[in-house]
Amino acid sequence: MGLFDLFSDDRPALVAEAFGHVQRMLDTGNHMFAAATAFALENEILDVELHELDEEINECEQDLRRAVLEHLTFDPKSEMVFSLKLVSIVHEAERIGDLAKSIVKAGKLSHRPRMGPQVEPLRDMRDRVLVMFEHARDGFVDEEAEAARELMSMHEKMKDDVTTYLQDLADDDGLTANEGIVLALIARLLSRVSSHLSNIASAVVSPFDQIRRAPTWESP
Template sequence: MLKKLKEYFSKESLLSQSYDETEKTLNICSEMFDETVRSLRYSDTAELKIDIYEKDKQINKYQQEIRRKMMTHLAVSPRKEIHNALVLISIVIDVERIGDYAKNIEDLAKNHPKKLQVGKYEDTVKKLEAEVKAKFKSVTSAFASDDIKAARDVMSEHRSITKQCDIILNELVSKPYSEIGSNDAVALGLFLRYMKRVSAHLTNIVSSIVNPFDKIGFKPDEEELEE
């Protein structure tokens, strides 16, 4: 589906610009996520090396520009191109929400007095951080190449990330957490929730490669996954 979309974009300047701008927003979100995680987990000052809210404004600006370009394009384009425009608009909504979760992590870092220590969960949380960070590159690559197999791999990875997050979250709710203290336990729970949602929105983006428009954001049929 995205292959056809990109072939069309190469012929139409407005759509070509919108496609490039979507990739730029993904890269901005990746930068925001990396920096806010560093601030929360590996800094005692919560200072950021980038202006997170300026980055968020850039994403919002791109999103608005893409919408305007899609509207202009659809006003003069054949009816059959409505589908392609809707796919792109759906994708940039997920990108914008990823930016919002990066801001949530930044807010968490500001309100947590020191770098977040997670005790016995340290190895698992570091692994989750690395997996979500790597997922940005995988999603951008799959999006650029219209790689169905890579997209399915990303979708499968999300299940693993979700499972690992849920195991820790359930333990925090059901068992004593004196080892890391109540403040750290609450912060960890929120951080895991934010990472889980970032992963979900990245998965929604690549689902546009695998699924028809009405199923973007949903799992493909199990038979397809096993192929």
């Protein structure tokens, strides 16, 4: 049963509030991620205040948690599963802002601009994660279950690609220790953002007890 299949009649006010908060968190996280990776992988100037944007995400999470608590206090039997899934989703979305800041910190560790053949795979991974943001938004806000499932499949491939990439880094004798550490950190952070987006999708389309599990269907 999907997240929105829980309602057969009119949806409660909590659902409408959830749409706005989760959409804002995903859009802000997307903006932070794009800016952070442009700095770390394209050597662009960081021209956004990541800490301020992260505070906006944190405020959305707090507001939505309060709304869920208030809702369950007055009507604990109504939409219990939805409320539990919603708390899981906002936790995943909140982590993305922190990871964007960590990507910038990883880039700042570098002794020189991030360039060369080992950076190109990271740029490709970054572009794929940006597509995953779109799927996460479509899956939750527009209730497109197929977009959510596609996101989860993309993450499974991302995990495999990051593992292969890290092995390639370890085998590359032409990299300095600094380059290897910085690139490996960025790869892991990209994978973590991918993971949190996949978990959001999982909460949309999976039963509550199976959230965060790998998809069992075959990709088209």
